[in-house]
Amino acid sequence: MTVDGALLLDVDGLTVEFNGPDGWVRAVEDVSFQVHAGEIVGLVGESGSGKTVTSLGVLGLTRAQGGRMPHGRVVFEGTDLVTLDDKALNRIRGRRIGMVFQQPIRSLNPAFTIGEQIAETIRHHEGISRSDAWARTVTLLDKVHIPEPAKRARQFPHEFSGGMCQRAMIAMALSCSPSLLIADEPTTALDVTVQAVVLDLMREIQAETGVAILFISHDLGVIADMADTVAVMYAGQVVERASVEELFISPRHPYTAGLMAAVPRVGQGRQLVAIEGNVPDPGNYPTGCRFHNRCEHAVAMRCDTDLIPLLPAGEAHDSRCVRTSELMLEGVVVA
Amino acid sequence: MSLLEAKHLTKRFAVKRNLFGRVTEWFTAVDDVSFTVEQGETLALVGESGAGKSTTGRMALRLIEPDMGEVRFEGEDLLALDGPAMRKRRQDMQMIFQDPFSSLAPHRTIGEAVAEPLLVHFGMGSKERLAIAAGLLDRVGLSAAVRERYPSELSGGQLQRVAIARALTLEPKLIVCDEPVAALDVSVRAQVLNLMHDLQAERKLAYLFVSHDLALVEVIADRVAVMSHGRIVEEGPSAELFRSPKTEYTAELLSAVPRPVPRSLRAPATTLG
Numbered sequence: 001m002t003v004d005g006a007l008l009l010d011v012d013g014l015t016v017e018f019n020g021p022d023g024w025v026r027a028v029e030d031v032s033f034q035v036h037a038g039e040i041v042g043l044v045g046e047s048g049s050g051k052t053v054t055s056l057g058v059l060g061l062t063r064a065q066g067g068r069m070p071h072g073r074v075v076f077e078g079t080d081l082v083t084l085d086d087k088a089l090n091r092i093r094g095r096r097i098g099m100v101f102q103q104p105i106r107s108l109n110p111a112f113t114i115g116e117q118i119a120e121t122i123r124h125h126e127g128i129s130r131s132d133a134w135a136r137t138v139t140l141l142d143k144v145h146i147p148e149p150a151k152r153a154r155q156f157p158h159e160f161s162g163g164m165c166q167r168a169m170i171a172m173a174l175s176c177s178p179s180l181l182i183a184d185e186p187t188t189a190l191d192v193t194v195q196a197v198v199l200d201l202m203r204e205i206q207a208e209t210g211v212a213i214l215f216i217s218h219d220l221g222v223i224a225d226m227a228d229t230v231a232v233m234y235a236g237q238v239v240e241r242a243s244v245e246e247l248f249i250s251p252r253h254p255y256t257a258g259l260m261a262a263v264p265r266v267g268q269g270r271q272l273v274a275i276e277g278n279v280p281d282p283g284n285y286p287t288g289c290r291f292h293n294r295c296e297h298a299v300a301m302r303c304d305t306d307l308i309p310l311l312p313a314g315e316a317h318d319s320r321c322v323r324t325s326e327l328m329l330e331g332v333v334v335a
Numbered sequence: 336m337s338l339l340e341a342k343h344l345t346k347r348f349a350v351k352r353n354l355f356g357r358v359t360e361w362f363t364a365v366d367d368v369s370f371t372v373e374q375g376e377t378l379a380l381v382g383e384s385g386a387g388k389s390t391t392g393r394m395a396l397r398l399i400e401p402d403m404g405e406v407r408f409e410g411e412d413l414l415a416l417d418g419p420a421m422r423k424r425r426q427d428m429q430m431i432f433q434d435p436f437s438s439l440a441p442h443r444t445i446g447e448a449v450a451e452p453l454l455v456h457f458g459m460g461s462k463e464r465l466a467i468a469a470g471l472l473d474r475v476g477l478s479a480a481v482r483e484r485y486p487s488e489l490s491g492g493q494l495q496r497v498a499i500a501r502a503l504t505l506e507p508k509l510i511v512c513d514e515p516v517a518a519l520d521v522s523v524r525a526q527v528l529n530l531m532h533d534l535q536a537e538r539k540l541a542y543l544f545v546s547h548d549l550a551l552v553e554v555i556a557d558r559v560a561v562m563s564h565g566r567i568v569e570e571g572p573s574a575e576l577f578r579s580p581k582t583e584y585t586a587e588l589l590s591a592v593p594r595p596v597p598r599s600l601r602a603p604a605t606t607l608g
Contacts, residue, residue: 046520046521046522047520191383191384191547192383192547192548192549192588192591192592193383193587193588193591194383195591195593196590196591196593199593218520218521219593220521220595221550221592221593221594221595222593223595224593224594224595224596224597224598225593225594225598226598227597244597244598244599245597245599245600248595248596248597248600249600258522259521259522260595261525262521262522262524262525263521263550263595264525264528264548264550264551264553264554265550265594265595272525272528272529272554273525274522274523274525274526274529275522275523275525275526276526278490278492278493278523279490279520279522279523294522332595332596
């Protein structure tokens with residue numbers, strides 16, 4: 001899909017710090033990416049890469065977690081969310097920006113029925129009557145393909161399977177027709193066949209409503225399946241940004257290429273190509289390129305000294321690697 | 336003679352009991368499951384959550400007693416063994432779990448943890464034990480400094496290497512691996528799988544590999560048994576099963592695996608063979 005929608009979300013230089021035993025630790029540094037109307041942007045990275053912190057930063061939820069944002073702007077529909085107070089943010093969260101998280105059962109209140117919780121969200125944001133909110137709730141549950149929606153709306157979260165819960169969460173996230181949906185590992189806790197159904201549903205709803213999605217996942221397969229453009233994160237930074245096709249055909253950052261080689265693929269044979277070493281912890285990032293001590297292409301004095309900016313690596317393609325133009329990296333071979 | 340032979344394994348768990356403690360409702364977790372594992376090969380048990388694969392894996396080691404069926408290890412009927420005889424047999428069969436942290440004692444150093452089975456089984460002296468542990472930790476790619484550390488100081492990938500080293504101390508013939516890399520990051524996962532593969536070739540180890548991840552199973556397994564609702568619905572050599580699945584269920588599972596190829600660049604999906 002080509003993206004021609006208007007700029008919806010512009011994250012620019014987002015930096016988030018948390019207070020640890022040894023002072024402030026920078027969990028996310030200088031993260032920039034854009035989401036256009038109707039676009040699905042994938043944020044991919046391993047655990048500790050900063051993808052969830054980034055999404056919390058976008059939502060203004062880092063303060064509640066004891067974090068601070070020394071730099072960065074998060075411009076959503078023309079307003080810088082960083083400058084807003086909680087009251088103003090609450091009018092945007094849930095209404096203009098919907099959220100879906102990994103563990104639907106933890107985001108739902110066990111003491112209320114599914115329908116009550118969705119209707120409550122609608123009433124909170126739009127102040128419409130109980131009966132109107134309930135009618136819309138049933139329509140929404142039907143839209144996410146929950147069978148017998150009027151009956152299921154009266155059931156409690158524990159009566160829903162994991163996949164059904166996630167559908168209900170998607171219905172709730174969409175209840176006020178947001179322009180942006182943030183989905184943080186929405187299918188990670190689900191079985192693979194259920195995951196496929198939920199991903200299909202999200203795609204269908206995206207096409208129908210035109211909602212933009214910031215899709216966060218550690219799974220390259222899911223990202224390839226869903227995203228139009230992708231930002232790859234490593235050790236708190238975006239290390240590569242490109243369209244999904246560009247990224248998977250010709251990755252320009254050694255970490256991205258390494259991740260692709262490390263994913264088991266059908267018909268690949270017995271030996272996987274591993275990336276040596278471990279993901280560094282926040283606060284212990286190596287100087288220079290944060291990937292250099294695991295990178296087979298690293299060169300002393302060039303990769304391990306200065307902070308490396310995102311460099312242009314093609315049309316609408318950036319890579320945080322000083323050797324980008326010299327390296328020939330292999331992507332996913334397309335049959 | 337197969338290394339491990341499981342016949343008609345069945346396990347049911349009580350769901351409901353009446354006032355007098357009599358069971359009124361059963362859940363059959365594993366239903367008449369049979370398979371073999373040969374020396375030096377990997378059999379993968381795959382399926383979705385609740386399919387009964389973990390219960391089957393544990394029954395193979397008699398960590399869960401089957402209600403019905405038979406488990407033979409090198410021809411010997413495991414279920415007929417008494418406590419001491421079974422304990423002796425366990426030297427040949429080890430297990431690795433998904434979460435290595437919870438399977439290691441937090442107050443014991445890594446070196447001690449890896450050496451412990453040698454004390455339990457052979458009453459071996461401390462020096463000798465630790466020397467063997469050091470060799471194994473080295474083999475799984477951990478530096479000497481790791482020996483003095485505690486589990487909380489290591490990363491997930493390092494801990495899984497420790498779990499592998501510990502499983503190897505008694506030189507087993509079979510290791511049951513229950514989702515051994517499911518909790519690891521992609522880049523680290525490949526390291527651990529490659530290590531397991533090398534160790535298998537080097538020691539003629541057999542793996543019974545329990546996993547929900549089909550893409551992974553194709554890489555690691557010689558043969559695959561697909562489980563659903565407590566039964567094996569399809570079994571065959573890995574390459575064959577992935578090329579032309581014979582049951583609808585396997586085909587569906589395969590098609591549900593997200594492939595790391597963008598949607599717009601995909602070849603049309605392969606059909607049921």
